[in-house]
Amino acid sequence: MSDFSALPYRPCVGVMLVNPEGNVFVGKRIDTRGQPDEGGVYWQMPQGGIDDGENLHEAALRELWEETGVAQQHVDLLAQTREELLYDLPDELLGKLWGGRYRGQRQHWVLGRFTGQDEHIRLDAHDPAEFCEWKWLQPDLLPEVIVPFKRSVYQAVLDEFRGLF
Known part of the structure; x- marks a missing residue:
């Protein structure tokens, strides 16, 4: 397939997890292990697909658990974005990610307050x-650490949740 514009967007949820100091959890993607952190574009907030039959908050808590080990009892969900945020994959990734079935993602984002201790974060x-x-990470640095094709989404999430964390 060479015309990817007809492909749908993958339904996804992202979690902006903040600690009591107002800093945001970011993880370095395991598929970038050993690569130099040039420009800091290997970090991201937890995110992932929404399973069939899952509501937004269930998906957010599941993804948070799967990616960070943070259990539901260590997070209070505070807010969610009013609208979905879309991004398109860059040309070099089209047809390669998610079995080539999607052109990008349509994401809802949830703001969560981390109520646990750092030892409750278990990447394994x-x-x-x-x-x-x-x-x-300080929230204002979020757009600087994500891959360029997701920067507008991160800026929109930051703008919408600013003042809530």
Whole structure:
């Protein structure tokens, strides 16, 4: 297939997890392990597909658990984006990710307050792991650490949740 514009967007949920200091969880993707962190574009917030029959909050908590090991009792969901946010994959990834079935993602984002301790974050809680490292990051730095094709989504999430964390 060479015309990817007819492909649908993959339904997805993302989680902006903030700690009591107002910093945001970001993980370094495991598929970038060993690569130099040039420009800081290997970090992202937890996100993933929404399973059939799953509501948004169920999907957010499941994805958060699978990618970070953070259990439901260590997070309070505070807000969600009013509208879906879309992004298109860059040309070099079209037809390669998600079995070539999607042109990008349509994402709802959820804001969650982390109520646990750092030791409650366990990147090895699920196999295969999504992240190889993690850190707390100042929110305004989020657009700088994500791959360029997702920057507008991260900026929109940051703008919508600003003042809530």
